[in-house]
Amino acid sequence: MNSIILRTATNYILPLLLMFSVFILLRGHYLPGGGFVGGLIAAVAFVLHMFAHGLEKTRELLVIHPGYLLPFGLSLALLSGFAPVFFTGEPFMTGVWMENPIPVIGKVGSALFFDLGVYLVVFGVSLTIIFTISEDA
DSSP states (O other): OOOHHHHHHHHHHHHHHHHHHHHHHHHTTTSSOOHHHHHHHHHHHHHHHHHHHOHHHHHHHSSSOGGGHHHHHHHHHHHHHHHHHHHTOOOTTOOOBOSSOBTTTBSOBHHHHHHHHHHHHHHHHHHHHHHHHHHHO
């Protein structure tokens, strides 16, 4: 696509969508939202950038290939599930929370790390699929 309006707007919308995706991620363990929806919003931000600037410019914008986020996200989600087993003796996937809340975020617990792992997996899978389809087109 060769629209100067879309290219200019994307430069402003991309950071806003990424901030919104982090907001949805952090909001997820108290209210609706979380890693899945946040990861999709982040992926949509880069897909919009790809539509405006092309696949190569978007790949340059990303520091690493999104497919490399998959094992890291899966490992983080799995380790957050085992955190209660190791630290408190509770069953797998039991929520463990810090005593003192952190400003803006609130109480940090194993659910946040699980959501972060899901966020990375969804972001990586979505962009890997879209980039692969775009290469073949």
